[in-house]
């Protein structure tokens with residue numbers, strides 16, 4: 001049911017946002033905070049004025065996690081607002097994302113893009129934009145976000161984004177919100193932050209607000225109701241996001257066929273009553289990493305792992321360069337050395353150092369995992385700290401991952 005704008009009520013914060021001269025905003029403005037606090041509708045209502053001021057010389061882009069999410073969250077309100085209230089016209093081609101908005105005598109070429117996947121950035125290379133609306137900005141891939149900012153070259157270009165809070169380790173919090181809150185002058189030149197609570201949306205009833213706060217508990221209550229950026233307590237990889245970081249296996253196989261990986265390597269954690277895990281990882285040409293496949297089995301001997309490695313080299317038709325293995329079982333590592341064509345390392349990295357490296361890859365969306373790796377994906381979502389060190393449960397894939405990535409990043413990574 002589209003919003004009946006004639007009945008709208010405006011809180012002081014919304015009035016302040018809507019009455020601000022579009023060109024007085026810096027390059028990027030973020031509206032964040034509680035669910036239903038009116039962030040998206042504020043931007044929608046501001047768009048006609050922003051377009052009018054910026055003009056129609058360049059492309060205007062609307063992005064979200066996917067094109068469908070832009071349609072469901074933004075276009076569903078924007079289109080009736082422009083057509084039924086302002087007398088404009090919107091033509092949208094959902095197949096290629098092209099959109100044309102005709103309003104107050106000007107025609108604006110627009111594009112609707114999905115920004116959440118690891119390959120999203122490659123789809124928006126080239127071209128100059130003078131407006132970007134990022135709906136749910138933290139759900140965008142980090143590379144897409146940087147690419148989008150680099151497209152906004154005209155002096156009058158402006159970007160607006162909305163977001164619910166995520167982990168305080170998220171790149172958006174670390175790079176923009178935190179420095180803004182700490183009064184960092186260089187960030188404030190290019191970024192403005194508007195924080196919304198449900199009470200800033202004068203259109204919500206008190207009963208609705210009360211009921212919403214009963215729906216969530218703990219970390220989700222802090223984020224969704226109080227609108228705070230918080231880390232989930234104790235989770236080691238707290239910015240791992242299933243939607244963003246897990247890819248369908250067929251897409252990874254396509255990438256291998258297109259030669260988008262230039263190196264393959266393994267991380268191995270030996271076990272017996274605990275599972276032995278061997279993870280196949282790849283380094284992509286663009287600098288990202290991918291967990292492609294996993295061996296995960298209890299009470300399996302070294303020959304099963306050796307067979308698995310041989311079979312996987314055949315299946316993907318690629319040679320793997322090295323394995324970095326758990327150093328607790330030198331005799332098994334020796335068998336591996338004799339029976340495979342791999343260089344075998346036995347370098348157990350310090351837990352904190354290697355976790356820090358993996359966290360960095362995840363925080364900046366540089367690591368993806370195949371949906372075939374069920375155990376790895378599950379461990380990402382449950383691997384936790386107890387006090388200061390990670391709990392030694394649900395860590396078998398996580399250890400194999402650290403071993404492989406740490407070795408690659410510290411020895412092979414080319415800058």
Ligand SMILES: Nc1ncnc2c1ncn2[C@@H]1O[C@H](COP(=O)(O)OP(=O)(O)OP(=O)(O)O)[C@@H](O)[C@H]1O
Pocket residue numbers: 003004005007008009034035036037038039040041042162163164201203204
């Ligand atoms: N100007 C307005 N006039 C009438 N209703 C409004 C207005 N602004 C917001 N609302 C109501 O409040 C609801 C929430 O607003 P909106 O979707 O902008 O919130 P949000 O902060 O983007 O929420 P979420 O975090 O869930 O995306 C709308 O669906 C609408 O029902």
Ligand SMILES: [Mg+2]
Pocket residue numbers: 039040041073162
């Ligand atoms: Mg919204």
